[in-house]
Amino acid sequence: MKQLTRREALTRGTGLGLGLVGVMLSVPAVGFLLSPLFLKQRSSWVTVGPIDGIPVGKPTPLVAEVPVGTGYPTPPVRRVVYVVKKPDGGMLALSNICTHMQCDVHWDPQLGNFLCPCHGGLYDIDGNNVGGPPPQPLPQWVHRTSTDAAGRTILEIENKLNESI
């Protein structure tokens, strides 16, 4: 093995020291930076309300106070649940989050479609993307129904969607 000169040894030592500092600084920093990738959203169910009075074939927006489930504790945020009752007895609990850029979709009775004002995305009454940029149908909230003491049907949703968008 070749004898190291003093100069070479010092250069290598400097490089080694800098490398060590780099590793020591980057492990916690990168870990901290990437942590949201591995943190699970805290799940929670919230009650939206009774849905008996909602007419068939007319998407009706209900508002629920939904916990964010990420980050430090903050008050729950208001979210829209579009309840769509189908003539065949089925029921959809659509979110109003556009699958294109996640803007606020609303039901436009004149167009007979859900319209996203940001880039003109259109969804039909079932939430299928039928025009404009949206790449996939409107997702539904993960939901379940129950009957309360007064015999009303109560809609509950979890703070997540049934499909990732």
Place this chain on the structure above:
Amino acid sequence: MSHRLLLTSLSPVAGSILTNGVVVAVVALLHIQIATYLTGSSTLATVSEAISMARHDERHGRLAHMMVKSQVYLFSTGSAVAILFVLFVLTGLWAIFWTALQQIAFWMLVFEATMFLSEIVLLYALYANWDRLRDNRRTRLALLVLLNISLWWQMFFIDVVASFMLTPNGGDVSILNQVLNPTQLPLTIHRTIGNIAWAGAVTAAIGAFNYLRLTRHSPEPQPDAPSSLRPLHSIGAMAAGHLETEARRAEILHWEWVTQWGVIWAVTLSLMQPWVGYSYAKDIQLHAYGAWYTLMFGDLSNVFLIQIFLLGMIFILASLFFWRRMVRSGAPHARRQLILMVVLILLTLLAVQPAWFAGSYADAIAAAGNHPWWDGGLLNPVGNFIPFKVAALIGMVIFGLWSVTAYATALSRGHIKPGGSSRGAQRAALMLGVTVSLMMMVMGVLREHSRQPYLVYGEITLHQQITNTNPSTPAVPPGQP
């Protein structure tokens, strides 16, 4: 408005809707070809005259003069057609609709007619005094700019009426609502650019026609061997004959240059149209959903494909012209133009595939083949209307831009030699003019026909009945993306 209700007491005019429609279409298309040329060529004449002034260049001045003369000749014809269109065809065949529209768009039409006045004064002032203003070119330019302004406003006011008929924005007839209706701005931009492109195409066609006329019975000039044009001289002919050939050669070179000038303008401005047109279509989708559906998926979808084909032809013919000229001039990178033309042909073929040929996502999903063909699926990755056609359209714009930029670069480097044209290239330019003309006609038919079954979308039906139906309720079921 209550005064419209009075009109319902009139009976509809005799004649079938079909024949009435055909008559209107024929007259309107003729009218629009002339009117848009006037608007666009006034802009190009102004530009040409300004360049001539700045560079002390005779050719640009001669071109501007030619354009002004052509405007005067066409203006009389155009006015006759316009009067036929408005006075006889519309009032006679579509009385109720036209009266209603007159009342709604009264001020728009008055402004539009007022512009005729200034236009006549300016155009004839220019025509009669063109040579007299030889030493006062600033005045000439000022008159041209004024002519431009009045023609542009004329187009603007008629655009307000035309776009209001498609998207009446809830049927509110206030002037503000008419002017600010959702498709007015897209239509105005689309037509402002389109008019200039059309004027460029006409200029190219005029140049090509004259070139072909002059070179019909004798050889075309060669770029590097002007002596080949003087066969008489070479056998010791008379000086007069020689002079005549020289003058003829100068004439041929002028028209050759006019063709090139027109083609560059036509194709460069056409390149902007897909973006603006798409935004226009998007606004139609949002405000007249049924009309949009008719265009994209319904009765007119195949006509719409013809339009995309014509758009592709504009770019292909232009790059063919550029390629031939570069080859004949011996310009470097001529082969690249050929490759660009081939790419443009492929992209056009990609864009014109009808939906039934290509299949849609829904079909593919139904057949459980929702993956690309190279993966054993059924999805034709090139045919589905959205998104592949949009991608093809963007590709056409990019490669078309590349083609015209490459030619302009060769031109500025002096690689394109005067006299380096061929009859083939000029024929391509002539076809370009025809293509743009067809394009405009198809576009006019599309926009007017997409409103069916309405005359004013959701407000006045084809049977000239004023309806109170909800204007935006789709007449057809929504389709797949």
Place this chain on the structure above:
Amino acid sequence: MIISRWFTRPFKSRLRSGADWFEDRTGATELLHKGLYEAVPKKGGWAYALGSATLALILLQLFSGIFLLLDYVPSVSEAFNSLDYLRTSDGFGAWVRGLHLWGAYTLIFVIGLHMLRTFLSASYKRPRELNWVSGAVLFFLVLGLAITGAMLPWDQAAYWTTTVVTNIPHYIPFIGDGIRTLWRGGDFVGPITLTRTFAIHIWVLPFLLFSLIGAHLYLLRRHGEFGAWVNYDTDPDSDEEKQIGERIRRAEPPYPTKRIERRYAAPRETVPFFPNQLFKDVLLSTLLIAVIFVMGLISGAPLDGAADPATLNYVPTPEWFFLPLDQFLVVAPQNPLIAIGVFGVLGIGAALMLFLPFIDRSHERRPLRRPEVIIPALFMVFTVIFFAVLGINRLYNL
């Protein structure tokens, strides 16, 4: 000893020797002299003033931004309230916020003009390629600062801007969802989104910005200001080579620059930076800051209602300088080509802009002789304008 001797001398002499002492220790005067008396081209000084105006406006943003930090709280439940308080109760607070907003608007406008000037005069050619590249990166950084700044007030406009902008990386293949999650601190916009955006706006981007400004200015001074080709024109009636030789012979530093065609080595006429150019620089900056001063007061900065994810009729509208991009999202090809549209087409456009000096390498400086770059650039400029107009039209009519 030294001090007592210093005190016994006359005042003027004391002052002079004090200055000498300071100069000896720091070299400040020499530095100042070098900075002030460099040669700049005589013609076109108003156009070069756009560059210094950009610098002045960036410094103004730093200044007004620091003051905003005195009140602003980067938290989803407090951010809106703190700015609402600033608007209604805090004396001059609304004015300072108006300065920050109108400063940003003016900055983007002026930086655009500065780039256009540099482009038209072909100042990016050898040896100034890296001036252009650093400037283009600065432009993107300023756009980044503008978009992250728009997210901070956490009113409706800010909330929806955050939602849309943080969702854009989603369309990058493979790693897109990860980037979105990292920026948002979760799948949805939440409390962490605001603090991360705040950190990016306050530390990350300004740090990069000011480092690059240093590099940009150093490069400017190394190669000298390059005016339009009018500064390098020769008299058509006399011998061109002789003229150019004469011009290079009497050129002052930093001209003639190494590694450049002789024709464009030194301008025909130069003047010292101070006071000729500095006067124009100061005047333009003063005018622009006066506009910001007035607009900040009379127009101020808007604040919508507090952020509400459950809104149904709010039309999210981007700032005017992002309208063309917003309209492009409407007409771009869609799934599965959306990544090609959003990142392919725009990415190629941005890359072409960034690496312009390495694409357009001819010696030609005159705009009309460079159709290979002027035609695509004009096409881009018109497309941007049309998209902005069409975007306004579309959003207005919803």
